[in-house]
Amino acid sequence: MPMLTASPATPAILGGRPHFRQPLHVGAPNIGNRERLLRRIETMLDTRRLSNFGPYVRMFEDMVAERARVKHCIALCNGTVALEIGARALDLQGEVIMPAFTFVATAHALAWQGIRPVFCDIDPVTHLLDPGKVEALITPRTTGILAVHLWGRPAPAGRLQEIADRHGLKLMFDAAHAFGCSKGGKMVGGFGDLEVFSFHATKFMNTAEGGAVVTNDDELARKVRLMANFGFSGLDRVEALGINGKMNELAAAMGLTSFESLDQWLAVNRRNMEAWKRVLAPVPGVTLNTWDEDDDHNHQYVVCEVDAEQAGLDRDELVAALRAENLLARRYFYPGCHRMPPYRFSPPAGGWHLPATERVCDRVMVLPTGTAVTVEDIEQAGRLMREILDQAPKVRSALQAVAVPEAGEAVR
Numbered sequence: 001m002p003m004l005t006a007s008p009a010t011p012a013i014l015g016g017r018p019h020f021r022q023p024l025h026v027g028a029p030n031i032g033n034r035e036r037l038l039r040r041i042e043t044m045l046d047t048r049r050l051s052n053f054g055p056y057v058r059m060f061e062d063m064v065a066e067r068a069r070v071k072h073c074i075a076l077c078n079g080t081v082a083l084e085i086g087a088r089a090l091d092l093q094g095e096v097i098m099p100a101f102t103f104v105a106t107a108h109a110l111a112w113q114g115i116r117p118v119f120c121d122i123d124p125v126t127h128l129l130d131p132g133k134v135e136a137l138i139t140p141r142t143t144g145i146l147a148v149h150l151w152g153r154p155a156p157a158g159r160l161q162e163i164a165d166r167h168g169l170k171l172m173f174d175a176a177h178a179f180g181c182s183k184g185g186k187m188v189g190g191f192g193d194l195e196v197f198s199f200h201a202t203k204f205m206n207t208a209e210g211g212a213v214v215t216n217d218d219e220l221a222r223k224v225r226l227m228a229n230f231g232f233s234g235l236d237r238v239e240a241l242g243i244n245g246k247m248n249e250l251a252a253a254m255g256l257t258s259f260e261s262l263d264q265w266l267a268v269n270r271r272n273m274e275a276w277k278r279v280l281a282p283v284p285g286v287t288l289n290t291w292d293e294d295d296d297h298n299h300q301y302v303v304c305e306v307d308a309e310q311a312g313l314d315r316d317e318l319v320a321a322l323r324a325e326n327l328l329a330r331r332y333f334y335p336g337c338h339r340m341p342p343y344r345f346s347p348p349a350g351g352w353h354l355p356a357t358e359r360v361c362d363r364v365m366v367l368p369t370g371t372a373v374t375v376e377d378i379e380q381a382g383r384l385m386r387e388i389l390d391q392a393p394k395v396r397s398a399l400q401a402v403a404v405p406e407a408g409e410a411v412r
């Protein structure tokens with residue numbers, strides 16, 4: 001639990017003590033009931049069943065499929081491998097259209113198997129792939145669209161499906177952020193040909209490391225299961241090319257335990273989001289992203305945009321000043337996949353044209369939430385942000401004069 005130091009007279013960047021004694025992370029894991037987890041591990045050790053589609057993995061798959069209201073769930077070792085196997089099961093090749101504003105794993109999962117990610121711009125408000133910009137990027141080499149339910153907000157699946165159908169393309173969703181989310185009453189999991197969840201430690205629901213492919217298509221599910229297990233369809237019968245993408249029993253035990261606390265965590269995330277909404281309302285130039293109240297949301301990311309002119313500091317300056325306080329805000333997914341190696345070395349003729357992506361990359365700031373964060377922390381953080389911005393010119397000068405902690409470092 002982050003501990004507060006005495007009330008801050010001076011922001012740390014101006015020489016005061018860091019406000020939070022313990023770092024306040026974006027992505028500190030939610031941890032389920034220890035006794036129940038340890039009991040599951042005891043059983044696992046007693047039965048010596050550690051991997052290869054054991055009972056915990058089967059149970060976990062059933063629970064994910066039920067929650068996402070989808071026919072098949074194949075639990076895998078992480079979200080990145082799930083994306084790779086999903087893309088391969090769909091026989092994606094050549095070029096696939098995707099947003100550049102996402103975690104780099106989305107692009108790497110394609111590039112790792114020789115598929116060229118073609119970056120499409122996003123809607124500047126929702127941060128999601130802009131369907132109006134997709135068709136212009138389709139070429140004879142395009143085989144699919146990989147959209148991302150970024151921050152847990154469902155991508156415009158209906159419009160993307162129409163485009164995919166019109167051009168004979170496969171449609172897959174990176175739902176790494178969106179477990180438990182819904183759009184128009186339909187749960188994330190059943191959109192497109194298949195969807196991919198991540199259950200990484202930093203996610204709303206975690207298995208420490210883990211992921212899953214979910215689909216309503218029987219044949220695709222069979223293919224994914226084969227591919228994730230070296231192509232084995234029997235004890236010693238290999239039917240196809242495969243790799244090892246299996247989730248192990250330890251991870252599934254963690255997942256089953258996480259499931260038991262899911263609704264409680266959701267309530268915490270909602271409570272925290274309301275608190276952030278309240279405390280950020282009077283902060284000049286810092287605007288919390290909105291969401292559709294009719295949709296289910298897991299609120300695992302608290303995302304805002306910083307308007308440098310109104311705030312008096314730009315996003316990077318504000319993030320640096322907050323990090324000096326041990327409030328470890330993040331600027332996910334800066335600078336955008338298209339400006340990262342290897343993608344920045346192979347732009348199309350004329351370069352990438354992604355103005356909305358680049359604007360959002362320069363403004364987004366993600367703030368801590370989850371069960372490790374209290375309402376009191378958030379209220380303190382709001383006051384702190386106002387104090388920092390009240391002294392923006394001094395903070396800017398101080399930032400220019402000192403070495404600011406790098407991402408991941410905490411000031412002690």
Ligand code: T4K
Pocket residue numbers: 025026027028029078079080081102103105106148174176177198199200201202210211328332408
């Ligand atoms: N698609 C999308 C859209 C994704 O966002 C991701 C992953 C994927 C695909 C791929 O899924 P996986 O293959 O990962 O299943 C994190 C995660 O590693 C990554 O899973 C996640 N997205 C991405 C958005 O965030 P970092 O660079 O933020 O990790 P890190 O180590 O800085 O952790 C964040 C904070 O959480 C740290 O400040 C400390 C805290 N933390 C982290 C871990 C792992 C803990 O307190 N305990 C922990 O065990 O990437």
